[in-house]
Amino acid sequence: MLKHGRTGTPGAPASKQGTVSRRTVLAGTAGASVLVALPDVLVAAPARASVSTAPNPDLATAPAHFFLYGSIGPLSTPNLQGWRPPTVRGAAPPAPRVVGSGIAARPARSADGTTVAFPTVSTAPGVASVTLTLVDAATSTIETSATLALPGVPADASVLVRPVFAGSATVALVVAVTVPTNWHTFRKAAPDGPAVTTPSATWTTHHVLAYLDRASGMFAGPFDLADAPSLAWTDAAADANHLYLWTLREPAVSVGTKQKPLPAPPTRLLTFPLGSGKPSRAVRSAGAWPNGATGLVLATGDVARVAEGRDLEVYSPRTGTSTRIAFAELRLESARAGATTVHDRPDGTLVIANAAFGRALVVDPAASFRTVTVLDYPRPKVALGGPDAKTALSPDGAVLYTLGSATAGGLSAYEIATGDLVATSSDGAHFSGVYQLPSGTLLAVNGNDSGSQLGFFSPTLARLGASSTDMYVAEVF
Template identity: 70%
Template structure:
């Protein structure tokens, strides 16, 4: 796996790694990932357990590019008169960010971006923002900032650095380091930033520590014996809270919750951090002769700045998939459950979380598809699943009643690569989808009527689609040597194209 950079790119997408995470947390034999201290000479030749859990092989990188419609990196904010979805004279972020992996010796590069001169005064120039990320970045609700974590472990502990970048200029706003003493040098430290309100970023840290290092031999595919290092891993979580204004942390708070999953679902509002987590099944199922029930998922509510949960309820959903939840217009919080439902919880209530099902998604499918949830300005949600070729508009304020529904041809790449298989226009009226399995390209649908309003086709099968802050549409095509980006107007007219040897896992 470490020799196949395409597999590394696939791993960079959390959607591809999520179901492996809990299965590899108690014993590394399945991954063959971490070397023993005695075998440190060949450590760089193996896929580390941290890389497995973080969803990356090779060097995880974050690259900033100016938006083709508002390419003015020297200005802190720019106006977008050509952006169909921006209010006249409104300031919009000038940059977007690519997250993914490159080869172990190949730096991320961008070539051949040629937007028409009438749309941009200069060819956008990419810049590397960060390398060696400990997990995927996060973007603030207003789109103005992106935060990414890095980790350095050593004999004295681990240093967790959270860097916050301004989307308008691509410049660093703050970079603050949190010291975790006592973390062994061979531990895996994963970090998830969660924006909360306007000034706070909650930092959820999973510390996985190995014990009982040993090696075992097994027959390889060619019949030759392979020696594989192995250890038993135990994970616990640490919380901290960064004040973006001062650059100071509150915490860290050690939750002492081992053994637990090395990943969680999470979301935060202006008052609380919400974590969906569970004990690791691998260490909770008893023996083969006397198995124990799979441990339940729980939803924990932490008041911001606190290391103790104010509430703990049984979750109506299943395994945490490392996803980001939603804060709804009703004040409730939600996450996708089993790829087709929503789990919804009302903070402050005594009721447990509940599962909301949608008739349009209760169908059988041979392969799961990526489910995207978009919030519209009026508070309604657009929920789509590429494998089903269906999207619904639901109203949380009306008990999640279905307002409208549409069907679209199923794309070739309904799962894998970037998570975003659909994108929503800023005014919430148009849904962009990947093109059909036969034709490829991109399509745009009017959500009120379900009518197809625009298409673009060049035979390419896109793996992800995004709307950038200026109103332009970005499509991502996975290739054997990296990724290709296509830039379009809101009406899906081609603006330009770009290639990179980076395997793009997500766009922020």
């Protein structure tokens, strides 16, 4: 990625200035700080007949923990916490336990929910080391920790790591290595004070792949893709056989000059056999620029990702075709499309929900993504910003939980088959995210000036308890 860094620590050597800011920008979660674990225990609550409380068939082996990922402050290093909901209604949950710190990028959770992976990075002259840690969600203890050496990476480089679970045996790593060159300084006049000396550099990104074998704890790779200059952001997905990677050539060096403009570079979709650094197929993507999202492997075997907030890009590994699916029901006027959440249901259909529109669709991938159901609900107060998870789906796929309306707040539950509102819960709090935990407990997150509030609810939206954390929660795993 070609870019000029313009922030740094006053008085630091030019070769070191701007490094923290650059990493923060690339990670996309400014000051991301902690991965924390709490055990997940469902508290019995009076059931309401109209609300589905069907047991999760996987509950006997469901993970015992959920994990908070977020920030303790703008200068804190990334960490991970593990939490458990309260075991007695109205009581505070057990104290969280920090299970990871200094995290280099957003963690990932395996498809079966049993493992959470997070990367950390350390740099030394001439080498960067990426450590991938796998945490057992049942116990919140470390299952595997393996380190990958990246020789030739300067100490002031920024290394952004994306872990992607590939089936049950492999975790792929997509590493963006952004190297600064041509460090220099320039003076910039300040409107209300003396001129400021600011460091600057040219940053160029290339990508590296590696694959962790979970049985042996050993890496295959690293495989340098030699694709500089590239956009540091990538989107990715994987199945048991292949890694699917969306990449883009750095636009700043690909559009030509003002006198001789060139077309914007297209997004490419590369298919890598697991364990390989050479793509078996490269096609032009029908979707938008990569934005760091994780794709979804559908029951049909196709791979999907959200494109520009309201469409899906669907790639078929069988035919090698990439298709953009637009839904007429989401072609609504809005200044911003907002975050779209895609939930997969046990029957293979998808729930596509967008809080900025106050609308959710049930679509059928096996029937050319035909819209089966449209469900409308009031827009919440926090439709944009905060965690992307503005809706949650019950384990049986029958109930959609949404953030409450902009006036009432709280949470609401809708029966998907009918669109009926079947439960509400509100004490005036306006949540910014909602999550379905493995046991059936619902977790709602509400940010404030000193961190985040956590609210725990039963499937019938009976309030089970609350807690607070000094973390600004970015995601829950």
